Amino acid sequence: MAVYTSLSDSDMRALVADYYLGELVSYQGISGGVENTNYFVNTTTGKYVLTLFEEFEFDEVPYFLDVVAHLKHKGFNVPAALIDIHGERLRMVNERPAIMVDCFSGSELKTTNEATCKEMGAALAKLHIAGEDFPQHRESHRGVAWWHATSQSIQSELEPEQANLLLSQIAEFDDFMADHADLPKTTIHGDLFYNNTLFDGESLSAIIDFYNACHSWVMYDLAIVVNDWCSDMTTGELDMAKYRALLKAYLYEREPSAEEVVAWPYMLRIAALRFWLSRLEAWHGAKHDPERLAQQHDPLEFQRILEARVRYTPTLEVS
Numbered sequence: 079m080a081v082y083t084s085l086s087d088s089d090m091r092a093l094v095a096d097y098y099l100g101e102l103v104s105y106q107g108i109s110g111g112v113e114n115t116n117y118f119v120n121t122t123t124g125k126y127v128l129t130l131f132e133e134f135e136f137d138e139v140p141y142f143l144d145v146v147a148h149l150k151h152k153g154f155n156v157p158a159a160l161i162d163i164h165g166e167r168l169r170m171v172n173e174r175p176a177i178m179v180d181c182f183s184g185s186e187l188k189t190t191n192e193a194t195c196k197e198m199g200a201a202l203a204k205l206h207i208a209g210e211d212f213p214q215h216r217e218s219h220r221g222v223a224w225w226h227a228t229s230q231s232i233q234s235e236l237e238p239e240q241a242n243l244l245l246s247q248i249a250e251f252d253d254f255m256a257d258h259a260d261l262p263k264t265t266i267h268g269d270l271f272y273n274n275t276l277f278d279g280e281s282l283s284a285i286i287d288f289y290n291a292c293h294s295w296v297m298y299d300l301a302i303v304v305n306d307w308c309s310d311m312t313t314g315e316l317d318m319a320k321y322r323a324l325l326k327a328y329l330y331e332r333e334p335s336a337e338e339v340v341a342w343p344y345m346l347r348i349a350a351l352r353f354w355l356s357r358l359e360a361w362h363g364a365k366h367d368p369e370r371l372a373q374q375h376d377p378l379e380f381q382r383i384l385e386a387r388v389r390y391t392p393t394l395e396v397s
């Protein structure tokens with residue numbers, strides 16, 4: 079279970095007393111995530127989620143809270159940090175930065191289908207448009223500099239064919255970007271996998287986990303979403319019906335430039351590589367700790383997606 083920081087009953091009671099949330103009724107660690115510690119917190123006024131940030135220091139968190147506040151202001155159902163009795167939205171809890179947010183109704187999808195892909199495509203385009211005027215431009219902490227450094231440091235752990243795939247794909251992307259420095263950017267979610275959404279039936283009810291948000295290429299974010307929502311995880315191949323449903327809904331809301339159309343195959347591949355690499359890094363970092371290793375996502379899924387995108391990438395147009 080991914081609860082890296084454990085809270086006692088008295089910790090939680092004291093914390094809840096610092097918000098306008100009534101009395102603590104119960105709380106439960108959430109097993110789903112891998113990056114942060116999350117708890118469901120039930121009080122006499124409702125249900126909330128406590129997040130303790132395991133990867134960021136206190137000063138790094140406000141950017142993410144500001145992104146969410148910006149999107150909430152524009153009408154998206156996203157988890158804005160609640161204000162405590164001292165007027166603060168961010169605090170330290172057991173030496174980790176922490177926030178409390180509303181717990182949304184709706185459930186995680188077990189898998190995607192054409193209807194949920196269509197919902198996501200439309201919402202993603204609107205998110206990209208809404209993020210354009212967010213004034214803070216933060217680089218991704220898992221962006222170009224990170225994948226250069228990590229691909230070098232992890233090489234010795236890989237089979238020669240894996241290292242070759244990794245390095246050749248990064249080189250190919252760098253070559254492409256050298257001639258396309260003006261590719262459109264916006265504020266992107268950066269990790270909009272379907273387990274970071276909640277649905278009421280086939281209707282999208284909330285988008286969560288904005289802690290990979292950054293200022294980056296619009297098409298990169300679309301590629302992250304397509305790779306997760308539209309791939310067969312056992313083969314890495316795209317499910318073309320889901321792909322068309324997601325893209326059609328996206329393109330109805332936002333028309334990509336000609337340069338973005340050209341960039342699309344590169345973005346699909348580098349987006350697959352980014353998650354292959356982060357999973358490899360987490361996997362190798364946890365390999366001496368069986369409990370932690372068991373919580374990690376399988377890197378092979380994204381190796382297969384990358385290999386599938388190297389074999390074939392569809393165009394961005396849908397007929």
Ligand SMILES: Nc1ncnc2c1ncn2[C@@H]1O[C@H](COP(=O)(O)OP(=O)(O)OP(=O)(O)O)[C@@H](O)[C@H]1O
Nearest residue numbers: 108110111112113114127157180181182273286287
């Ligand atoms: N505001 C919320 N309302 C309802 N459920 C939530 C909320 N926040 C988190 N959850 C639940 O907790 C799970 C884990 O949360 P989250 O994805 O933010 O954790 P994480 O460690 O950052 O995960 P990962 O990095 O693996 O995506 C979610 O999949 C969702 O089921």
Ligand SMILES: N[C@@H](CCO)C(=O)O
Nearest residue numbers: 113269271353357375
């Ligand atoms: N969504 C990521 C984990 C959290 O960043 C993955 O599946 O590898």
